[in-house]
Amino acid sequence: MKMKNYNVLIIGSGPAGLFAAIWLEKLGLDKIAIIDRNPYPAGGLLNDGKLNFDYRVGFDIDELQIDRAAAEKMMQEIKEMFIGFPRCRQVTFIDNNRKLLALADMASEHGAQFIAPEQWHWGTDNGKALVDYLRGYLKKTDFLLNTEAVAIEKSNDNNFRLVCRCNKKQINYNAQVILAAPGRSGAYWFRDIANELNINNNFGPIDVGIRLELNRQFYDFITDSVYDPKFIFTTKRHGDKVRTFCTNPGGRVRVENYGDFQLINGDALFGKKTKNTNFALINTVALTKPLSDTTEFGQSIAKQFFLLGGGKPIVQRIGDFREGRRSSFTTFNSTTRHFEVCKATCNATPGDITLAMPARIVDNLWESLKSLDKIIPGILHPSTLLYAPEIKFFDTHFSTDRYLETNIKGVFVAGDGTGKSRGIVGAAISGIIAAQGIVRRG
Ligand SMILES: Cc1cc2nc3c(=O)[nH]c(=O)nc-3n(C[C@H](O)[C@H](O)[C@H](O)COP(=O)(O)OP(=O)(O)OC[C@H]3O[C@@H](n4cnc5c(N)ncnc54)[C@H](O)[C@@H]3O)c2cc1C
Structure with missing residues (x-):
């Protein structure tokens, strides 16, 4: 069977992969293909769509080996x-x-750093139209959809053979360069492949925490000025880093399914708003000896919640949390406790988040929440909901050169699944850097 040859095969059609392809075309390259196991090429571009344009948010300039000016130039483009x-x-x-x-x-009076980036938003309900618009930039790139990358093999001519599955059939493609941008959903698959190919990688930190949902009247004061305000705390008790993340004024709390556990997330629509605001509060966790595997640690926490929540995430009212008792179905909307002020937008099990969350993380989150309540009084109203677990598995990290090429020449990485970004803009920047590196190698 004749195999199709490409100059570059990009695994993943999220912002990292799409922007890499757009830049490869801009820089004059052809014979490019994007592979995605989904039928629609979008990755996380279908989710909410908040864009943060600030060199301190969603990526790390040291990790990407660029300076602030270079980051700002790319963000402008x-x-x-x-x-x-x-x-x-x-x-x-x-x-x-x-x-x-x-x-x-x-x-700063309350020990927090506050960052207000320039922000833009399109909303989950506009996600498909946005992706169609971005695809309009691509004239020479093939989209190989419903196609799952299964293995990467080195061929004798120093090229790569990508083994894929499409409609239960195996299809192979050849390429001079592979750009892996598999996002968080494909991170563990690619980590296994990387280990087979001896591509250097290690465990990065994860973010573990909760998502608050509150009547939006308590947070409108700030979100009317900053859609997604960033507060960063260094806790007094443990010296750990906790930050707010992904605020959705008028938004909804959502559940993501991972088979043997579920995680909490949030988004907002453009056309229809709820009476609530939600945002994540997450604690960065890095591990060393004897366990450096942050993936296993994070998954074990998520599974504990899944077990205690009867196969669902757990939600607890601040009023119950303060008094050290679990939330329950019978009092969940109690008016005598003022719980009716915030009506939950997500179906989670009323319970006790402190039963499943490590004590150090609970300490850090509570200390930070008390500081935040001093900055924005009212957020700790008894009706406020704490959903858990919210975990960000940015835990696979690849060592690369400044163009995101790994130690195996011809294999480049970009995006959230490889430790190069934590958001749409950062993923796009990393895709652009990889594209520049690919064109540079000739
Ligand atoms: C509910 C939710 C809301 C979010 N809201 C925001 C927000 O408002 N702003 C923001 O900046 N970020 C947000 N994010 C995060 C954002 O979606 C990611 O940071 C971003 O999409 C990462 O881009 P990426 O290109 O690295 O990976 P992704 O966008 O995840 O794309 C990776 C693609 O690779 C494909 N893939 C993986 N493995 C394979 C394989 N083996 N074969 C074929 N295809 C494969 C996947 O199907 C996927 O399409 C949100 C995420 C979620 C879940």
Whole structure:
């Protein structure tokens, strides 16, 4: 059977893969293909769609080996593309915003760092239209959809053979270069492949925490100015880092399924708003000896919640949490306890998050929440909901050169699944850097 040959095969059609392909075409390359196991090429671009344009948010300039000026130049180019989509609207304006300066001062009085990035948003309900718009930039790239990359083999001519499965049939493709951008959902598959090919990788930190959902009246004060405010705490008790993440004013709390466990997340629609706001509060956890495997640690926490929640995440009212008791179905919407002020948007099991979350993480989250309540009074109203577990598995990290090429020449990596980003803009930046490296090698 004749195998199709490409210059570059990109695994994953999320922002890392799509922006890599757009830049490869811009830089004059052809014979490019993007492979995705899903029928629609989008990755995480279908989720919510908040764009953070700030060099401190969603990627690490040291990890990407770029300076602030280079990051800002790439962010400007990415922004120009996204805002060509008419339903992507600016939601945070940072120029001359006196309220933001006052908030930064207040945050620092309470030991927190406050970051207000320039932000844009399109909403989950506009996700497909946004992806169609971005695909319009691609003229020479093949999309191999419903196609799962299964294995990568080195062929004799120093090229790569990508073994794929499509409609239960095996199909192989040849390429000079592989760019792996499999996102978090494909991270463990690619880690196994990388280990077979002796590609250097190690365990990165994970973020473990909760998602708060509260009546939006308590948070509108800040989200009216900053759609997704970033507060970063270093806790007094343990010296650990805790941060707010992924705020969704008028949004919904959502469950992600992983088979033997579930995780909490959140999003917002463009056209229909709820009466609530939700945001994550997460604690960064890195491990050394005797266990450096943050994947296993995070999954064991998630499974504990799954067990205690009867196959669902757990939700607890702040009123119950403060009094050291579990939430229960019978009192979940009690008006005498003022719980009716916040109506849950997600179906989780009322219970006790402290039964499944490690004590050190509970300490860190509670200390940070108390500080946040001083900056934005009211967030700890008894009706506020704490959902868990919210875990971000950014735990597979690849060592690369400054163009994101691994120690195996011809294999490049980008995006969240390889430790190069933690959000859409960061993933797009890493895809662009990899594209520049691929073109540079000739
Ligand atoms: C509910 C939710 C809300 C979010 N909201 C935001 C937000 O508002 N703003 C923000 O910046 N970030 C948000 N994120 C995170 C954002 O989606 C990711 O940071 C981003 O999509 C990462 O891009 P990526 O290209 O690295 O990977 P992804 O977008 O995950 O894309 C990876 C692609 O690779 C494919 N793939 C994996 N393995 C294989 C394989 N073996 N063969 C074939 N295909 C494979 C997958 O199907 C997927 O399409 C959200 C995430 C979730 C889950």
